[in-house]
Structure formats: structure tokens, C-alpha cells
Amino acid sequence: MNPIRLGLIGTGLAVEHLHWPALRQMTDRFVVTAFADRSAEQGRRFAALSGLDPARGTTDHRELLARDDIDAVLVSVPIPVLYGIARDALAAGKHLLCEKPTGTDEEQARAFLDLEREFPGRVVLVGENYFYRDDIRHARALLDDGAIGKLHLMAYRRAGQMVPREGRFNSTPWRQRPQYRGGVHLDAGVHDIAQIRMLCGEVARVHGVVQWANSTIDSPSDLALNLTFASGAIGNYTACYSEVPVPAEPNDMRLYGTEGVLVLSGPQEERRVTLTRADGTTRTDVFRGIDNGYFAELCDFADAVRLGEPVVGTIAQSVANMRIVLAALDSADRAAVVALEVSGEGGVPLWRPRGADGLFEGLPGRHQISEE
Incomplete structure (x- = not known):
């Protein structure tokens, strides 16, 4: 299958230190086609870090969402603006991987839950890496x-x-x-x-x-x-x-x-x-x-977008944490x-790599057992 064409909205510390190290190992699943950051300086910094063409960057996330070479977006922006940008992405027809939490308060949590009903054809994963x-x-x-x-x-x-x-x-x-x-x-x-x-x-x-x-x-x-x-x-x-x-x-x-x-x-x-x-x-x-679950989280998102698999990090699970x-x-x-x-949904499902017999196949890191 072709890699998912991914746009990044927000390229700050979370993307630099958490998401990008995983994404650069997953070229079979994702290709980053564009990125947006309201800070032009930060955008240039990320372009230099990632090796992406600076021309693929913009300071306006709506300009990124208007592109037709993006299937999905990763939104990693300050909490107070998460909901608005997440909704813009879904309304633009993009699948969404959004950083946690689901908004600033109970009112925004309910608004996030409404997104699942408003945009039923989109994959939405809220990035709770501890689940992975x-x-x-x-x-x-x-x-x-x-x-x-x-x-x-x-x-x-x-x-x-x-x-x-x-x-x-x-x-x-x-x-x-x-x-x-x-x-x-x-x-x-x-x-x-x-x-x-x-x-x-x-x-x-x-x-x-x-x-x-x-x-x-x-x-x-x-x-x-x-x-x-x-x-x-x-x-x-x-x-x-x-x-x-x-x-x-x-x-x-x-x-x-x-x-x-x-x-x-x-x-x-x-x-x-x-x-x-x-x-x-x-x-x-x-x-x-191990990378704290970011690689596995992106695997779950890719399987959902490509194959229609359910995700563990649903909006409802993130709201329950919040x-x-x-x-x-x-x-x-x-x-x-x-x-x-x-x-009544039965708590948090246990994620396993698709098609694997165990818990760790295909994931970064080493696992050692000691019995006494």
C-alpha cells in the first residue's frame, strides 16, 4: 500500500522529540508532504531538522488543509487551540491524529465527542501514548x-x-x-x-x-x-x-x-x-x-486509515482520562x-501489533526477562 500522505500542524517540541523520531522510521506507512507552524522561525527550524523542503511549510494551517496531497494530519499545538484546529482538519476531509487532552474543560470535552458524530467517515486518534x-x-x-x-x-x-x-x-x-x-x-x-x-x-x-x-x-x-x-x-x-x-x-x-x-x-x-x-x-x-509508545500509536493510526481497523486511542478514551x-x-x-x-464499553482495549503473535513484534526497543 502507498504511504499515507501526512501533514503536520504544529512542529514544536512534541513533534521534534516525540513524533518525528518515530515517523522517520516509518517511511513505508507515512510520507510528510507539508507542515504548518504559526511561527515561521520554528517552521524553518523543523525543516532543517527533518530535511524537508522549507517550501512545504506555511504559517497558516488552513492553507495546509486546502492541499489535495494530504490524506491525514497530525495536530500538535497548544491545548487551548486544539479543538478548533482538530475540527478544521475533519471538516477539510482529513483523517486526524490529535495530541491530548481533549480540550481545556468539560465543555470542550463534550465538543470533541460531538466530532465523532459529525464526521463519521474520518479516523480520529487522540494521542495517548501510554496506551501503546x-x-x-x-x-x-x-x-x-x-x-x-x-x-x-x-x-x-x-x-x-x-x-x-x-x-x-x-x-x-x-x-x-x-x-x-x-x-x-x-x-x-x-x-x-x-x-x-x-x-x-x-x-x-x-x-x-x-x-x-x-x-x-x-x-x-x-x-x-x-x-x-x-x-x-x-x-x-x-x-x-x-x-x-x-x-x-x-x-x-x-x-x-x-x-x-x-x-x-x-x-x-x-x-x-x-x-x-x-x-x-x-x-x-x-x-x-522503547520510545514511550509513539511508534505503536502511529501504527494503530496507519492501520485505521489504510485498513479500517478500530483505534485504541479514541476520543471517548481520552475524555475518560480527562x-x-x-x-x-x-x-x-x-x-x-x-x-x-x-x-459500559469495557475499559481500555489492549493494543497488539496487527498480525503479530506477541506484543512487541516490529516495534523499536529491547525486552529482557529475568527470573529469580
Whole structure:
């Protein structure tokens, strides 16, 4: 099959560091035919980085959408303008891979959901890469196989320093002074919520509290969240984006079951999934060189556009992640437990490479197993 002719709307840090490294490995699936960035300087920077002809660039995304040599677009722009550009792309007849989250608040989340009904012939994937990350998918497969029995407790910790540094995601002014509810917890926190839903199932109730303890961001820096899952399991999620340096933190997720414990830990360079069984034996799966799921996410999008396959990262799945963050903020505002409507769709599906027997065929990175 011919490669999908892809247009890029937004060529900043997310495209430079996350999407483009995957796309340049996928020339059998995608060819980038044009790109748009409202900053002409950034457009020139991306052209130099990618080797694309600068003449294929524009500062007006509508000019890109008017081209007839584009089948699909990747939209990676600041959160406050995501919805408008996403809708423009669908109205122009393009398939859409859109960065998360689905808007700035509940109203925009509902508007995103309406896009599926308004443009039923288009493929839409909202880029929640944690749904596609190798270590998380492997942990999910272990849980599905009953490796720890029935889950009864989840503990997940995320803590580190967050101050603006040139070339980092937190250096962008729209993240320092966010025009979307919850700031960093809606931007970065939805990834952690995606992991929680992927491994623990749907959330029925939340009770959250927040702190404002970082003067470099105009949003809550800390969130402590108790969760009750539809399965009856309970859990705690703690996120701290500190202004001061933070000592080395475990920053792991621990899942306690009736027949074992599963721990997800480690930095991106070496992620680990450790299973401790009821008899005390352990198995550790180590993942090196994985790309956090961006390659797999693009595979899912390509299969949907070319072959009509369903995607895992639907608008509805992204909205479900977002609504847990919003419910946590509501709970903090009201000092009360907030109930969520539990979807009847059965949670997050486990993505596998199309036509593969296992979880990792054809994907970048290395996987090693150690038994003790």
C-alpha cells in the first residue's frame, strides 16, 4: 500500500522529540508532504531538522488543509487551540491524529465527542501514548492472565522538580500560565490517569486535594487523589511538581493482588515490570530503547486509515482520562467525594501489533526477562 500522505500542524517540541523520531522510521506507512507552524522561525527550524523542503511549510494551517496531497494530519499545538484546529482538519476531509487532552474543560470535552458524530467517515486518534507503551501493555497482559489474582490496592507516585528550562516542555509560556483547568495535571497528569485506567479499570469515585506550591506555574503543583474502582479495588495517586530540587524518588506504580504484586518502575531508558508471586519468586521484564509508545500509536493510526481497523486511542478514551482529572479538581474545590459515570464499553482495549503473535513484534526497543 502507498504511504499515507501526512501533514503536520504544529512542529514544536512534541513533534521534534516525540513524533518525528518515530515517523522517520516509518517511511513505508507515512510520507510528510507539508507542515504548518504559526511561527515561521520554528517552521524553518523543523525543516532543517527533518530535511524537508522549507517550501512545504506555511504559517497558516488552513492553507495546509486546502492541499489535495494530504490524506491525514497530525495536530500538535497548544491545548487551548486544539479543538478548533482538530475540527478544521475533519471538516477539510482529513483523517486526524490529535495530541491530548481533549480540550481545556468539560465543555470542550463534550465538543470533541460531538466530532465523532459529525464526521463519521474520518479516523480520529487522540494521542495517548501510554496506551501503546510496551511496559504498560506487558503489565496489562500479565494482569489479564491473572498473574496477581484479584487487584485490591493500587499505589502510584509521581514526584520531581518542575521549573522552566530552555528546550524543555515546561519552558513554553502557555504551560507556565495555562488557559486550561488544572494546568500540569490536565496536561501531563492525563498520562498517569491513562496508565491507571489501563491497569486498574474504570474509576467510580475520587476524593482529591491540591496544593499551590510552585511559583513558576500558575496552577496547582500537588495533587493527592484517592480512588475507588468499579471492580471494588482502591488506590492512591500522588503527583508533585516541585519548585525546589527533589531527592531521588521511586516514582513507581505498585499493584497489590490476592496472589501477587506487580511493580512498574524505572526511567524511560530502562523501564521495569516486576512480578512478585505468592511463593516469593519474582520475574522482572526490562525494556530498553522503547520510545514511550509513539511508534505503536502511529501504527494503530496507519492501520485505521489504510485498513479500517478500530483505534485504541479514541476520543471517548481520552475524555475518560480527562474527566478523572476534572473530577479530582471538583473534589478538591468541594472538599467532597465525587462520583463518575462508569462507561459500559469495557475499559481500555489492549493494543497488539496487527498480525503479530506477541506484543512487541516490529516495534523499536529491547525486552529482557529475568527470573529469580
